[in-house]
Amino acid sequence: MKKDMTCVACPLGCQITVEIENDEVISVTGNTCKRGDAYAKTEVKNPMRSIHSTVKINGGNYPVVPCKTSGPIPKGAIFDVMKEINKVTVDAPVKIGDVFIKNVCDTGVDIVATNNDSGK
């Protein structure tokens, strides 16, 4: 099986083709550097993404407060994580770094506040 992708390791954006057989990477072509090779292999095996959203806040200056994953999560878990984020309501005050959800969806990653809201 062949998989095409755009490398994001640098702004160059190489078009990379990865050949896979029995879950093993056979070849990586189209990349111009080693970082591209590494990127392609991770993308095929276990693509990771950081996401960001907001959670509802009670008593804040705004109705929602922004948050992010404290590190990358598996790409396939994005919408499951969003479901968890959408369930949360927090109370003001909130400080950057406050943990809203610990170990979200067993990813080992937390959902943390990315802005301050001192409350009304």
Add this chain to the structure above:
Amino acid sequence: MYDIAIVGAGVTGAMTARELSKYNLRIALLEKCNDVAMGATKANSGIVHAGFDAAEGSLMAKMNVEGCAMMPDTCEKLHVPYINNGSLVVAFSDDEMKHLEVLLERGKANGVPEISILSKEELLAKEPNLSPDSFGALYAPTAGIVCPYELTIAAAECAVSNGVEFIRNCEVKAVETTDTHLVLETTQGQIEAKYVINAAGVFSDNLAAMAGDDTISITARKGEYFLLDRAVGNTVSHTIFQCPSKMGKGILVSPTVDGNLLVGPTAEDIDDKTNVATTNSGLNDVRKYAVKSVPSVNTRNAITSFTGLRAHAAAHEFIIGVSEKNSRLINAAGIESPGLSSAPAIAKYIGEIVKSVFGELEVKADYDDTREAPVRFRHMTDEERAELIKKNPAYGRIICRCETITEGEIIDAIKAPAGARDVDGVKRRTRAGMGRCQGGFCGSKVVEILARELGLSINEITKFGGNSNILFEKTK
């Protein structure tokens, strides 16, 4: 029971409401949209025509010349900007020069003061940016410009302050005629009135037909425009017409009272009376024909484009008077250009008709034909601004950066009689969102202020009523 229900809060309906509000009558002003001035009035050229276009001896000619003469005083009383900039009909051939003679004679016959024909040299001296291909022009110094919706808003405010009830989102669905009055089935319930004034614009034939008068036929005639940035607002100082054709007065180029440059309209008869979409072909026509008279007009300077509908009656004549088919229906139909110019005269004329059907009417002792001048922060000196903010801090918060509009002015617009209920309503009353960024910065703030002042949540706020909501549900 109302004495009078006026159907349609365009410039004709609102000016008529103001005129009639001087009498001891119970009056309702019904509007199917969420605001006044939402039909033909909202999107037109804003020209106060001198009066040489309409046929000699026509009601249209009479109303136009009278209305043009009344406009400066009307605008002064209502605190609506009016500029007497004069108009020029430019000819581009010998044939067209001959046509100017026809217009000149007609104008004189209609009683238009001070009109004359200018030579090419005289013309270019007045307007150096006009095409060098021009041959000459008909000059009408009494013509002017006014903002059509500001005039309507002000007239409606004045009418409501004098006791008229403004009922919005009130579309007439059926009319029943009894011996003593008319019953209007509306989207706001039943409304009874002894007399109904039909100022329903492009729908005035439909309304008349509901009341049993099938003598009127109105075609919606679409006109597309560009509004250009103030940076090019002084390209011309007069209103520049091309020689008229069957479909209207051609593409005009005119300054606006707000300092922009208006270019348009096209003229296309359409079937759907609610179709106010601009089209690529229409806008291309505007681009193409505007440069004929003013070569430097470049629609790359456009800040917006829009379409207006004219209520065109087959005979191209105003239909004003008691219906021949229903004595409780007073028509004010077929009010297309020069309807805006004629509005003060039409209102007065309808006032006379109303007096004749009611017999003697007394003018109320407390009748006030003025409207208080709205606060216009952008036109104030720094000293005036400082004073104003001391009195009310809301004038110290600028919401619209491009046009320098304060929160205080927006609140005023919402709280005014017949005030704004939606984003476009705020925009028309205050100019917030009317500038270069077209609401990019202030739009969401206007939504917030509307929600707060009207006690609604922000996803209930609309752009212009109906289902034009701006936001869906909460994200969380």
Add this chain to the structure above:
Amino acid sequence: MLNYDLVVVGGGPAGMAAALKARDCGVEKIIVLERAETLGGILEQCIHTGFGLHYFGEELSGPEYAAKFIDMLKDTDIEVKVNTMVLSVSDDKVVTAVNTVDGLIQIQATAVILAMGCRERPRGALQIAGTRASGIMTAGTAQKYVNIDGYMPGKKVVILGSGDIGLIMARRMTLEGAEVKVVCELMPFSGGLTRNIVQCLDDFGIPLKLSTTVIETHGKERLEGVTIAKVDDRLQPIPGTEEYIECDTLMLSVGLIPENELTKQAGIAIDNITSGAVVNEMRETDHEGIFACGNVLQVHDLVDYVTLESQIAGEGAAKYILGKDSDEKVYINTTPENGVRYIVPQKVNIKSKEDIKLYFRVGAIYMNKKLTVEVDGNIISSKKKVKLAPGEMENVVIPADVLATLNENSTIKVRVEE
């Protein structure tokens, strides 16, 4: 009339960095005037990450990046007035502003830094035909509704313009449950970062249609759909390629315009390409003591570079205020050539004793080309670049020792070449 050494107009990343730098350089009485209710500018609504990699060496969200500067400001005696709109900056550096608390404020400044940022290009400028339904908004406005106000501005979305804000919003809307149907880009290439194309579009299967634009909007009250079409190489729609797409929202991400109304009012010279002020290497405009930095000067690709540029302006203003700027000033223009659209600064003082970095963007995508700097006919550097793209700012350095050899007739040229 109040008196300040330095008035900074705008409390976004540019204004904050400039004020802090000026303070560090010894300027005493500084005030920052911000029109919004908080400091931070547009960063407050940019809740996605990707900020700060260059400047802080960590990947931050917009509010986090802003918070670092807000905290630094709090630890200084720099005064801040929020909810304060500057109405004018006069020739003699009197700044007039209003707010609800102080009313009308007039400040005599020794120096002024303009840091008003930029705004989005609206629909009118695009002249898309069709109805005036609700649901047509700039991507930035939509971003504020979703990220700050917590409301969905749409369910079925078409995005016109593949600049970074458009791409970011495609992902934000998708994460919040909307369906993003397509991103259309008028040009044959995207102006956005590759990473954003991959992680905001490809990840969610959102198609990016290049050389495509929206030619008509439909729907009388709420938007009901748009017609898109392919464009030819003159960017004109190609008849027969029209396609109707049902949507309730059209987001526009079609470019940013530096917000230079105050600058123009003050009569400061503007560069037609950047739409920002013409400045020297200290980011001083043609009005002595009035500086400009950040997106009001040139639209940047990364906030990190806004910070760096604003520090240059802050230092420049400090030198001006403290009388430490170069006694001798001999300016020559920098000249963008083949492929290079503009250069900031537009002029440099050849008596400057320090290296000068020139920032610029190219006008198209170039592969395997060289960026060449020519001074007085001599090529002083020629760097091979695998890829140059309009979406990314580039820079070259004019070393101080080269500057020292120049005279008032000297030339500095930057170009793309084989």
